[in-house]
Amino acid sequence: MRRAIRGRAIARALATWFGCGYFPGAPGTAASAAALLIAALLTRYAGWQPRHFALLALALLVPGIWAAHHEARRTAEQDPRRVVIDEVLGQWITLAGARTLNWKSWLAAFLLFRILDIWKPAPVRQLENLPGGFGIVADDLMAGVYGALVLFAAGCFNLY
Numbered sequence: 001m002r003r004a005i006r007g008r009a010i011a012r013a014l015a016t017w018f019g020c021g022y023f024p025g026a027p028g029t030a031a032s033a034a035a036l037l038i039a040a041l042l043t044r045y046a047g048w049q050p051r052h053f054a055l056l057a058l059a060l061l062v063p064g065i066w067a068a069h070h071e072a073r074r075t076a077e078q079d080p081r082r083v084v085i086d087e088v089l090g091q092w093i094t095l096a097g098a099r100t101l102n103w104k105s106w107l108a109a110f111l112l113f114r115i116l117d118i119w120k121p122a123p124v125r126q127l128e129n130l131p132g133g134f135g136i137v138a139d140d141l142m143a144g145v146y147g148a149l150v151l152f153a154a155g156c157f158n159l160y
Contacts, residue, residue, distance in 0.1 A: 012071060012074075015082070016083065017031045040106070050099075065136075068085055072133065073132075087113075087117065097152040098160075102160065104159075
């Protein structure tokens with residue numbers, strides 16, 4: 001019984017990215033900003049480079065899918081607004097496309113991911129239809145890949 005309660009609490013904490021999912025009005029934006037804050041701290045104090053954020057997103061992919069699936073089942077919603085682990089992973093994927101990290105690349109990564117996550121160009125929107133936590137996370141991962149490609153291309157042209 002205790003183990004089940006602990007598992008639900010862990011799933012909820014991870015799915016809501018430790019409470020960001022409860023941010024009024026724009027929980028996805030709050031989660032993206034939190035992801036960038038963590039990235040900035042890791043860059044400044046641990047010397048992380050853009051590629052490290054792709055690895056971090058990959059490391060949290062399976063736990064993120066599990067947590068999103070668990071929270072969706074608990075609430076009986078297909079994609080609950082409070083589930084924002086997908087925004088965190090997508091934001092880190094976008095950031096991984098930066099050729100260099102400076103204030104312009106941070107801002108571009110944030111704006112690119114938020115625009116692509118809201119706009120959902122094909123096949124991002126179609127990925128939402130996948131079942132359970134996988135569908136919740138997959139669309140944001142694809143938006144992150146698109147964002148990373150645009151950010152990388154912009155870096156190749158010295159636009160940041």
